[in-house]
Amino acid sequence: MSEDPQSRHVEALALDPRVDSPAREGLTGTTRAGIYEGALEAEDTTVAPDGRPPEQQPRWRQDFPIDWPADQYVARRDFGRFLVLTSGAFVAGQAWIAARHLVRANRPPPPRVRIAALDEIPAGSASVFTYPGPADRCLLIRPDERTLVAFSQMCTHLSCAVVPRIEEGVLHCPCHEGYFDLYTGRNIAGPPPRPLPRILLDVVGGEVFATGVEERSV
Ligand code: FES
16 A cells, blocks of 8 residues: 555545456446436426425326426427427528519510400400410400400419409409409409409500510509
């Protein structure tokens, strides 16, 4: 045994290398069992309302040990998850809108297309044409001698075809009783949420041309 007090202390702490040494009792590997057990913070320790230790609590409380500090911790964590998820969804939505806007902005402008001769549409009548694509059905309407308007025929609710009722001054959607103003295309009754897209017209030399589509949100 060393006389040096520091050496004696080191020797006392040294681990006996024999596997069956009594000094290893209660040890895992070379480290004391339970050395990594986390110590609970005071605020994370459950204290029953009556202040008695858990083993003296009634059976129901032992069976359902709802830990208030832990419960609040989980609630905070869930709230954090909720915030992350909703923020992620918001960012994804904004990115999708921005991407859609970019795609639309880079789309080539609709072509100028002749759609009818003016004298083919007498006052008080309407005709169907497609614009800008072959599947985009539109209505050309001449409610009176001096007025010529055109709108997409696709209802802004669920895309049914609207029908002009020229005498009543409306475009009617028979699917869910939606109504649009015949002159402006604005939604005036029923479920349609926004006006019909307006087709821009140009009349030159008795010929009617479609020159663009005006999407409207209000
Ligand atoms: S599709 Fe036109 S009102 Fe529903």
